[in-house]
Amino acid sequence: MTADRLAQVAIRGYLALFFAYLFLPLGVLVGAAFNASRYPTLVPWEGLTGQWFADLLADRLMGEAAWNSLVVGLGVVAVSVPVGTAGALVLSSLHARARTLLYGFLVSPILTPGVIIGIATLIFWNRAFGVPGGLMLTVVAQSSFIAAYCMLLVLARLERFDRAQEEAALSLGASRLQVFRRITLPFLAPALYAGAFIAFLQSFENFNTTLFVVGTDTTLPIRLASMVRQTMSPSVNALAVILIATTVAAAAAYEVLRRRGR
Amino acid sequence: MSELRQSVVVQRMVKRYGRVAAVDDVTLEIERGEFVTLLGPSGSGKTTILMAIAGFVQPTSGDILLDGRAITRLPPERRNFGMVFQGYALFPHMTVFENVAFALRARGRPGEEVQRKVVEALDLVQLSPYAQRLPRQLSGGQQQRVALARALVFTPHLLLLDEPLSALDKKLRADLQLELKALHERVGLTFLYVTHDQDEALSMSDRVAILREGKLVQFGRPRELYERPATRFVADFLGKSNFIAGTAQGGDGGTLAYSAGGLTLRQAVAGAPPAPGAPILVALRPEKIAVVADTPPDTANAVAGRIAQWSYSGTHFQLLVDTPAVGRMIATVPAWRCRIEPATGATVHLGWDPDATVIVAEDASADSPH
Numbered sequence: 046m047t048a049d050r051l052a053q054v055a056i057r058g059y060l061a062l063f064f065a066y067l068f069l070p071l072g073v074l075v076g077a078a079f080n081a082s083r084y085p086t087l088v089p090w091e092g093l094t095g096q097w098f099a100d101l102l103a104d105r106l107m108g109e110a111a112w113n114s115l116v117v118g119l120g121v122v123a124v125s126v127p128v129g130t131a132g133a134l135v136l137s138s139l140h141a142r143a144r145t146l147l148y149g150f151l152v153s154p155i156l157t158p159g160v161i162i163g164i165a166t167l168i169f170w171n172r173a174f175g176v177p178g179g180l181m182l183t184v185v186a187q188s189s190f191i192a193a194y195c196m197l198l199v200l201a202r203l204e205r206f207d208r209a210q211e212e213a214a215l216s217l218g219a220s221r222l223q224v225f226r227r228i229t230l231p232f233l234a235p236a237l238y239a240g241a242f243i244a245f246l247q248s249f250e251n252f253n254t255t256l257f258v259v260g261t262d263t264t265l266p267i268r269l270a271s272m273v274r275q276t277m278s279p280s281v282n283a284l285a286v287i288l289i290a291t292t293v294a295a296a297a298a299y300e301v302l303r304r305r306g307r
Numbered sequence: 308m309s310e311l312r313q314s315v316v317v318q319r320m321v322k323r324y325g326r327v328a329a330v331d332d333v334t335l336e337i338e339r340g341e342f343v344t345l346l347g348p349s350g351s352g353k354t355t356i357l358m359a360i361a362g363f364v365q366p367t368s369g370d371i372l373l374d375g376r377a378i379t380r381l382p383p384e385r386r387n388f389g390m391v392f393q394g395y396a397l398f399p400h401m402t403v404f405e406n407v408a409f410a411l412r413a414r415g416r417p418g419e420e421v422q423r424k425v426v427e428a429l430d431l432v433q434l435s436p437y438a439q440r441l442p443r444q445l446s447g448g449q450q451q452r453v454a455l456a457r458a459l460v461f462t463p464h465l466l467l468l469d470e471p472l473s474a475l476d477k478k479l480r481a482d483l484q485l486e487l488k489a490l491h492e493r494v495g496l497t498f499l500y501v502t503h504d505q506d507e508a509l510s511m512s513d514r515v516a517i518l519r520e521g522k523l524v525q526f527g528r529p530r531e532l533y534e535r536p537a538t539r540f541v542a543d544f545l546g547k548s549n550f551i552a553g554t555a556q557g558g559d560g561g562t563l564a565y566s567a568g569g570l571t572l573r574q575a576v577a578g579a580p581p582a583p584g585a586p587i588l589v590a591l592r593p594e595k596i597a598v599v600a601d602t603p604p605d606t607a608n609a610v611a612g613r614i615a616q617w618s619y620s621g622t623h624f625q626l627l628v629d630t631p632a633v634g635r636m637i638a639t640v641p642a643w644r645c646r647i648e649p650a651t652g653a654t655v656h657l658g659w660d661p662d663a664t665v666i667v668a669e670d671a672s673a674d675s676p677h
Contacts, residue, residue, distance in 0.1 A: 209396035212363055215383045216390040217410035218461065227409075231400045 071289065078282035085279040097283040104280065110268035113180055114249050117264060120184035121191055121248040122241045128188065129195025129240060130233065136196075137203045152197070154190035162190055163257030178260025186258045191247045195240035202236035242299070314339050315360060315465060315497065320369035322355050322521075329355045330366070331521035337465075337499060342491050344500040346508040347518035348544070354469060356518075357501045361467050362386050373464060389458030389466040389496075393473060395450050397442040403429070403453050404438040410461040428460040431490070448479050455490070465497040472507065484511055505545050509533065517541050519670065540670045542590035549591040549636045551664075555581040562607075562661050565589070568632030573607040575662040588667050595663040596638040598626060600647040604658030611656050612636065617649040624649055628657060 077085045081094040101107060132151050136144055154162065166186035170176040206229070214224040230237075252266040259267060265284075272281055315337045322330040330352040337343045345353040358364040360371055362383030370377045378386060398406050407428050411421045429435045432452035442450055451471060458466055471487075472480045488511045491498050502508055508515045509529040516526040517540075525537045536542035539550060553567035558580030562573050565587055574589055581587055603609040612630030619625075624645050626638045636657060640647075647655060 207394065207396060209392045209394060210398060212361075212383070213390065213392055213396040213457075214398075214409065214413075215363075216361060216386075216388060216467075217413060217457065218384050218387065219409070219413040220384060223413055228398060 074282050075286050075289070077279055078286045080279065082279070085277055085282050097279040098287075100278070100280040101283045101287075106263070107265075107268060107280075107284070110263045110265045113262055114265040117180055117183050117187065117255075118245045118248040120180070121187045122244045124184060124188040125192040125195045125244045126237055126240050128192040129197075130199045130237065132192070132196040133199035133203055134229075136200060137206075152193055155193045157190065159190070159251070159253040160257070162186055163254040166254075167257050178258050179262050180259070182258040182260070183255050183262070183264065186254050187248050187251055190254075191244045194243055194247065198240045198243070199233055199236045202233055206232055314374060315499070316370075316372040316375075317356060317360065318370045318372060320356065320359060320366045320371070322352070322359065322364060323367045328521050330359070332369075333518070333521070333523045335516055335523065335526065337497060340495050340497055342488070342498040342500065342511060342513045344502060344508040344512040344515045345518060346502060346505065346515050346544075348503055350520070351518040352521040353501045353503075353518050355521075357467055357469055357499065360499065361388055361390055387461070387464050389461070389463035391451075391454045391458050391466070391468045391471045393470045395442075395454040395471075395474075397450055397453055397457070399442055402439050402441060403434065403445070406442065406453055407457045407460050409457065414461065424460050425456075428456040431459065431493070432456045447475050448483060451475065451483060455487075459494060459496070463496070465499060468498065468500045470502050471500075473502070473504070480507075487511060509545070517544065519544075524670070535665055536590060536667055538668045538670045539588060539590070542665070542667050547593050547637060549593065549596075549633075550667075551589045551591065551633050553587055553589060555583055555585045555587050557583050563587075568630075568634075570610065570632045573661040574664055574666060575660075576666070581666075588669060589664045590667045591636075591659060591664045593625070593637040593639040594623075595659055596636070596640075597658045598628075598638050598640050598645070598647055599656050599658065600653070601656075603656045606658035607661050608664075609656055609658045610636070611654065614649060614651055614653050614655060616651065619649075626655070628655060630657070 073087050074085075076087045078097055079093055079095070080087060080090055081092040081096065082089065136147055136151070139147060163186055166182060166189065167178060170182055170185065171178065176182055210228050210232075211224050214228045215221075219227065250266060251264075252270065255264055255267060263271075269281060269284065272278065315335075317333055317335040320330050320333050321328060333352070333356060335343075335356070345356060347353045355364055359366050362378075362381060366379060370379045372378070373386075398409065401409070404425055407425045408421050411424060416424075425438075426435065429438055432455055434449060434452050434456065437445060437449065437453075442453065445453065454471070468487075472483055475483065484507055487498075491511075500507075500512065512529055514527060515529055515532055517524045517532065519540050525532060525541050532541060533545055536545065536548075539548075542548040542550070551567050551572070553565040553572065556564040556566055556571070558564070558576060561575060561577070563576045563580040564571055564573055566572070567589075572589075574587075597604055597606060603611070610630045610632050612628040614626055615629045615635065616627040617624060619642065621642065623642050624640045626640065626649060628636045628638060630636055638657060647653070
C-alpha cells in the first residue's frame with residue numbers, strides 16, 4: 046500500500062466518522078420517534094407506532110407554544126427587516142470613519158451573548174417602563190440582534206448596487222421616494238426575502254434570550270426545554286422530526302425557486 | 308419646441324474636495340442646439356462639471372444658469388435634463404419599454420401618452436422590436452440606444468452624456484459616433500458630451516472645451532483647436548505635435564524669424580510678432596512635415612537628421628528623426644506618395660512652411676515640463 050493510498054483511506058475514514066458524528070444523533074432521534082417504547086430510545090425496538098405524533102397533536106400547551114413561536118417569528122420579521130434595511134442604507138451612504146464606527150455599533154448585538162441581551166431588555170423595559178415579560182417583549186429582545194443579521198444581508202447586496210441607477214432615476218424626474226420604491230427596493234428584494242427567512246428561523250429557534258423576556262408565555266424552544274426536564278416522552282422526538290422535515294422542505298423549496306428565478 | 312431649447316452657462320464654477328480644486332474657476336457658455344464636448348484627461352474636472360450641471364455635484368462657488376436663471380441649488384429631479392451614464396445605468400428589473408417610460412410615469416402622464424411617446428422614442432433609436440426585452444438581453448450598443456431613448460423621451464432641456472461610448476469596442480464606437488451626430492441633428496437639442504477620446508470630440512462636436520487640471524484651457528471649433536492650439540497641452544492632447552523652443556529675432560511682412568539650435572527658422576504671424584529676444588514655443592504637426600532624401604527641400608524651414616525608427620501603418624509611414632538642431636521629430640508621410648525609402652540610420656531632410664507651425668504658450672502649472 047503506497048503512502049498516497051493510505052492517505053486516501055485515512056481521509057475517507059475521517060469523513061465517514063465526521064458525518065456519523067453529525068447525522069447519527071439525528072438518525073437515533075428520528076428512529077426513536079417511531080419506536081413504541083415509552084422512553085425515547087432506539088433499542089430495544091418495541092414496534093412501529095405513530096402514537097407520539099398523536100400525543101403531540103393532542104398537547105394543547107404544545108400547540109399554544111408553536112402558535113406563539115409563529116407570532117413572535119413574524120413579529121421579529123416585521124421589525125428586523127425594516128430596521129436592518131434602514132441601518133444598511135445609512136451605513137452605505139456614510140464615509141470611511143463614521144461608517145466603521147457605526148458598523149461596529151450596529152453589529153455589536155450579534156457579538157453580545159444572548160443571555161445578556163435578554164437580561165438587559167428585561168431590566169430596561171420592565172424596571173424603567175413597567176412592560177411585563179411576554180411575547181411583545183420577546184419580539185423586542187430578539188429583534189435587537191436579529192436586525193443586525195438583516196442589516197448585514199442588505200449591506201452585502203447594496204455593495205453591488207450601481208448607484209448611477211438612482212442618479213439616472215433622479216435625472217429622469219423621479220422623486221426620492223419614487224427612486225426608493227421603484228429602483229432601490231426592487232434591487233434589494235432578494236436580500237429582504239433572505240433576511241426575512243433568516244430572521245424567522247433565528248427567532249423560531251431562539252432560547253437563551255427568550256427565556257428571560259417571555260414571562261409567563263411560552264414558545265416552542267422554551268416548552269421543549271421544560272418537557273425534556275420534566276419527562277422523557279418520545280413526543281419530543283416527534284416534534285423534532287416535524288421540525289427537521291419542515292426545515293429540509295423549506296430549504297429545498299427555496300433552492301428550487303432560486304434556480305427557477307435565475 | 309424651440310422655447311425649450313435652453314442655453315446653459317457655467318459661471319465661474321469652482322469645486323473643491325478638501326484642498327484640491329477639481330474644477331478651478333471655469334466659465335462656459337453653451338448655445339441652444341449646440342453639440343459641445345468637454346474633453347480632457349482623467350482628473351481634468353470634466354465629469355465634475357457635467358455632474359454639477361446635472362445637479363449631482365454642488366459647486367463650492369459659482370453658478371449654473373439655464374436661460375439666464377440660476378439653477379445651482381435646484382435638485383437634479385427638477386432640472387429636466389436628460390442624462391446618459393457611462394455604464395448606461397439601465398434599470399435591470401424593467402423591460403426596455405418600462406425603462407423608457409420611467410420619466411413619463413414619474414411625471415404621472417396618462418397611459419395613452421406614455422404608450423405613444425415611448426414608441427416614438429424607441430423608433431428614434433430603431434429599437435421598437437426590443438420593447439419587451441430586459442436590458443441584460445441586449446448587446447452593449449443596443450443598451451446604449453435604450454439609455455438614449457430613455458433620456459430623450461420627456462423632451463429634456465438638454466442632453467448630458469458622460470463617456471457614453473467608452474464601454475464599446477472600437478468599430479461599434481465609430482458607428483455610434485455617426486449615429487449620435489445624426490440624432491443630434493434630428494432632435495435639435497443641446498448636447499453636452501464628456502469624453503477623454505479626442506477623435507470622438509473632433510468628429511462629433513460643434514465646439515470642444517479642453518480642460519486640464521480643473522481649468523478651461525481652450526474652447527472652440529474642432530478645426531480651430533487642431534490648427535491653432537493655444538497652449539502646448541492642447542497641441543499635444545489633440546493629435547500629436549513636435550515642439551521647437553526658440554528665441555524670437557525679428558519680424559517683417561507677417562513672418563517672424565527665430566533661432567533654434569543654431570538654425571534660423573521662420574514662423575507666420577498674424578498680429579504683432581514677439582519682441583526680439585523673447586523665448587517662443589512652436590508646435591508642428593507631424594503630417595505637415597515634408598520628408599525628402601537628398602537635397603534640402605525648398606521650403607522656408609529645413610532641418611537635416613537621421614531616421615531613428617520608422618513604422619508603416621498602411622495609410623502612412625511614421626518616422627522618428629533625430630536632428631542635431633531641434634532634437635527628435637515625428638513626421639507622418641502618406642504612404643502612397645512617400646518619396647523616400649525609409650531605413651533606420653538614413654539621412655533625411657525635413658521641410659515645412661512658415662504657416663505650417665503655430666506659436667503656443669507653455670501651460671502655467673507647477674508640474675508642467677520645462
